[in-house]
Amino acid sequence: MPTERPLGIRVDVDTHVGMRDGVPRLLEVFAATGSKATVYLSMGPDRAGRALLNLLKPGFLTKMRRSSAVSVYGLRTVLSGTLLPSRPIATAFPEIARRVAEQGHETGVHAWDHRTWQDRLLQLPAERIHRELDRGRAAYRQIFGTEPPTFAAPAWLSNDVSLLHEETFGLRYGSDCRGLEPFLPSIGGRVLTTPQVPSTLPTLDEHLGWQAATAAEYFDAMLELAETQAWPVLTVHAELEGGPYAEALGAFLRAAPKRGLRPVALGTLLDQRRAAGPLPVHEVVHAPVEGRHGVLSHQGRELAA
Numbered sequence: 001m002p003t004e005r006p007l008g009i010r011v012d013v014d015t016h017v018g019m020r021d022g023v024p025r026l027l028e029v030f031a032a033t034g035s036k037a038t039v040y041l042s043m044g045p046d047r048a049g050r051a052l053l054n055l056l057k058p059g060f061l062t063k064m065r066r067s068s069a070v071s072v073y074g075l076r077t078v079l080s081g082t083l084l085p086s087r088p089i090a091t092a093f094p095e096i097a098r099r100v101a102e103q104g105h106e107t108g109v110h111a112w113d114h115r116t117w118q119d120r121l122l123q124l125p126a127e128r129i130h131r132e133l134d135r136g137r138a139a140y141r142q143i144f145g146t147e148p149p150t151f152a153a154p155a156w157l158s159n160d161v162s163l164l165h166e167e168t169f170g171l172r173y174g175s176d177c178r179g180l181e182p183f184l185p186s187i188g189g190r191v192l193t194t195p196q197v198p199s200t201l202p203t204l205d206e207h208l209g210w211q212a213a214t215a216a217e218y219f220d221a222m223l224e225l226a227e228t229q230a231w232p233v234l235t236v237h238a239e240l241e242g243g244p245y246a247e248a249l250g251a252f253l254r255a256a257p258k259r260g261l262r263p264v265a266l267g268t269l270l271d272q273r274r275a276a277g278p279l280p281v282h283e284v285v286h287a288p289v290e291g292r293h294g295v296l297s298h299q300g301r302e303l304a305a
């Protein structure tokens with residue numbers, strides 16, 4: 001048996017249906033495999049249907065076809081916030097949210113309005129970004145009666161304004177970007193005290209139907225990749241791995257310990273990283289990712305601490 005290393009599992013809940021159906025199914029998969037995870041909840045309106053507006057943006061149609069969004073999300077979700085009124089996400093199901101915590105998983109805030117953030121963050125004025133974060137935080141407090149320990153920016157997209165505002169929340173950490181290992185972000189020469197625990201592995205929707213023919217093939221590749229990384233973090237979606245790909249995720253979570261990887265919440269991975277020595281300081285940069293529209297935030301080059 002090889003020495004066990006943590007494999008961070010992060011769940012993003014993006015839609016009403018993902019919260020209602022996907023989260024309970026993921027809890028079953030985690031319980032059956034003895035896995036722990038950090039579950040990031042979108043709180044406010046489900047405007048997934050606004051994705052349709054993105055049809056005008058290049059590359060979106062390919063992505064829509066690849067993950068066959070209508071079959072995965074259901075027509076009600078795809079129309080939500082466009083032809084039909086938006087439905088709330090986590091705030092509609094506080095008892096499901098609390099069950100996540102009761103089963104020993106970590107919970108955090110993903111978004112207030114996921115689509116607004118994802119589509120327009122880089123154009124939003126600072127006050128609007130603050131308001132999105134504040135509303136997500138208030139909704140979390142209402143559900144759990146405590147401060148959120150962590151935030152994860154929708155679409156791994158953050159900027160200086162959002163990171164600096166999160167810094168005022170006293171979070172244990174954020175997960176607002178892609179990268180290689182936990183680090184402290186530096187913004188304009190100021191090193192923040194809120195560490196980042198980045199997602200290190202590509203997501204299922206980025207690879208399916210392109211890099212990988214099946215979900216099983218994708219998860220095999222992720223196991224191999226995780227073995228090469230010091231602090232691997234996989235992001236799964238309530239709508240996908242908590243939906244049609246739940247079985248494939250279960251197989252992955254059962255296989256991981258045989259490869260010396262223990263599926264844990266991101267806070268657990270961070271604790272182990274901190275025990276190994278001080279975190280490095282990195283800048284945060286924007287860059288595209290294959291299989292995903294627009295730019296994402298990334299752990300940039302390392303700076304002197």
Ligand SMILES: [Zn+2]
Nearest residue numbers: 012014154155
């Ligand atoms: Zn999301």
